[in-house]
Amino acid sequence: MTVLEARNLTVDIPTEDGTIHAVRDVSFTVDAGELFGIAGESGSGKSVLTQAILGLLPTATIAGEVLLEGRDLLALTQHELQSIRGSRIGMIFQDPMSSLHPYYSIGSQITEMIQVHERAERQAARRRVVDLLARVGIADADQRFDDFPHQFSGGMRQRVMIAMALVLNPPLVIADEPTTALDVTVQAQIIALLDEMRRERGTTVLMITHDLGLLSSIADHLMVMYAGRRMEIGPSGPLFSAPSHPYTAGLLASSPANYEAGAELVPIPGRPPSLLETPQGCAFAPRCLSAMAVCTQQAPPLRVYSDGIETLCWLESAPPDRAATAAEAVVPKVDTSSDIVVKAEGVRLAFGGGGLFNRNYRLEVLKGIDLELRTGETLGLVGESGCGKSTLARVIAGLIPMTGGRITLMGHDLSEVDPRTWQTLRKQVQLVFQNPYGALNPRRRIGAIIGDPYRIHAIASGKARKAEVQRLMELVGLNPEHYNRFPSEFSGGQRQRIGIARALALNPALIIYDEPVSALDVSIQAQILNLMRSLQRELRLTYLFISHDLAVVRHVCNRIAVLQAGQIVEMGEAEAIYSSPQHPYTRALLSASVVSPPRHGVSGRQLLHSIEADAA
């Protein structure tokens, strides 16, 4: 039975720059009880699609049909939609921090859901909510009913959100990036819970995510979107084992989890197109590795294959698996006799103690960290949020004074250097930040941003500085002609390149990357990782690489240190940690990082027929 069906759905959003064609001619059907995944990078239109279904886009022009259990949602009034939202369609949002109201207890927020849609006695409603909370894994549900959102951890809050979405037993639940804001170990639990609840209650789940790997283990059917179009749709098994669209294949090939450690990634080149314009041919053609002449001239036909896959592409068979044929690059061996750049011994950091009311309050963030880094190597620092990895980076960079221990940077003890030596040492450690949007001053031109180190240390000025900046821009793969642009004119990946160029300016001995790729789409992530590796090879740089993603860390690092609650619980060669983890926490992290889908290649797939673009 079909629960949700979209036919030729098109969503146009008017903005000041013109009309954004967020969703173009997308059709799909979701059967009862299945988990339907929608995957795509940012800007692919996947979130807009669901908002349009729910009637949450008041300014947009929506054409087509969306049938929920046979009723056309687009023809309903706002009032009718209101009664459907919550009772017939449950919603789980990405950020459990902001989608729960901080002022009301979680129990009253869920009970409110019941009371809005049904006539229910207070005690009965409460019993129902408590039962459900216990079911989604909240311990002592009866007591915690009256707790407020801030008293729960992120994962617990997402469980509360799931309970809220399920409390009225809606036939359809839409989960928009339900695990993106969570730690890896929690992520796996939430996905498992979602899967369990839908099997138990027969709820249909529509899950939106940017992480294709996440869907491989749980989705029944899958739709891959790009630039507002449905690129590929079909059952998850054949789609993952042999993606028929070059974009799906490219996404899978961009993930470091699909490679041998140290191999050169095959990223999707370029960046996503603007949704303001309508390209003549295929929207993906400019970035496609298998593009042909026809791709840029005519809209691609719909290819229907025998195993249920439907693809919008000119190719008549699956594109080659580029990850498997990737050039095997050897992990550069680090000379253990090379100089030590940074050595940390028993580094401690504690906050608090100076409070007005409770002087005894003390929070230990770092509890005695020992590590050392040699020239030319990359040390990965892995851990979940709150484990102190970013704080450690800032302590090593001298941004936060430590409260105990000793850091030696290029032979100088940091606690003993005089200000003048510190000023020169300062140049030797540079940071690249996680958020490419926050780390660049939005009001300054990128020429000025990359030239900042020269200005601050009074090294080069005028023409010399400009030449230096343009050399750096060239080095990180930016067009030097864009010298006078503002950061807002660049995409996330390009901004991260700007951040790296700024860090390279003073020829530092150590570059600390604080989650450099976690805010980027997978295809862009692969480009940045490749850039970092090639820069390291060319300039013999030393990296301290901080990340929560084990697959990424394993790919770029020689050694890995696992950090838990301010302590290093395990440290060793990357491959050793990956193949035989010793500490239970390392094992938990490893098992939680989603396993890459099996890839066998095409098995008996035949092209049934093609529908030309005009007829489709």
Add this chain to the structure above:
Amino acid sequence: MSSEAVAPVIQRGSWALTARRLLRDPASIAALGFIVIVVAFAILAPAFEAWTGHSAIAQYRDTGMSAMGLPAAPNREFVFGTDHLGRDVLVRLAFGARVSLLVGVLAALCASVVGVTVGMTAGYFGGRVDSVLSRMMDLVMSVPFLLCALALVSVFGPSLQLSIGVIVFFSWTTMGRVIRGQVISLRRQEFVEAGRSLGAGPLSIMFVDILPNLSVPIIVYTTMMIPGSIVFEATLSFLGMGIVPPAPSWGGMLADAANNSLYLVAWWLVFIPGTALLLTTLAFNIFGDSLRDALDPKGRPRPRAKRKGVQR
């Protein structure tokens, strides 16, 4: 990154976008138009003097007053009538506009310089510095301004400089608080931390990294402070503590009309400077408001459009 095809869609600069948003709003066009007219009126004051042949302070007892000694109503010679001494209201209004605008703009600019400096220092350094400066702002806000102004004038005697000084002293605190709040949130942004990690000092971070990001609140609040200062100056002049007579100012003209209840027989003495004052402050307020909306469109509620029906 590989070379990208140039998008045919025009990427408008932020100033072009702001101008477009401003020009789409009829209220802001009207307000801006009125401000331009007032400014032109003030600049052309000597031209009005030459055209009518009337000086701003000369008294025309023969032509501008009735035999009873009452002021003349608006007529062909005196377009806006005359006041109780037989002076031309039109010419006085034009010269009064100079005073109002001069005091309004100058005081607003000085107040914003003081406010930005104090707010930025308090917000950036925090801790003790912030406590001291914030309490100072509280202190200034709690001083009764008229009482203080009266005392100052009785000590130093009324003058233009003193009015500006008093206005600045009492109006910089709003700007200071807004800027302090903005700087506190900007200080935690990663680009400031990036500046610190490059080795930039506090002055460099304040002026190079933080100040450009404050341009929107500075522009908006300075614009919004102008009408406040104009009214402030009119109040001071009305009480005889601002511009020294016989030099014309709008507040002084209103005070003249109020003396001896002259407005009962000569309505134009209240109506003309009163309307000028009202419309000018209104125009600056509306313009400041729409400037804020245009510079920061996120704060504005979006118009709701109906969902379009099915079309195939």
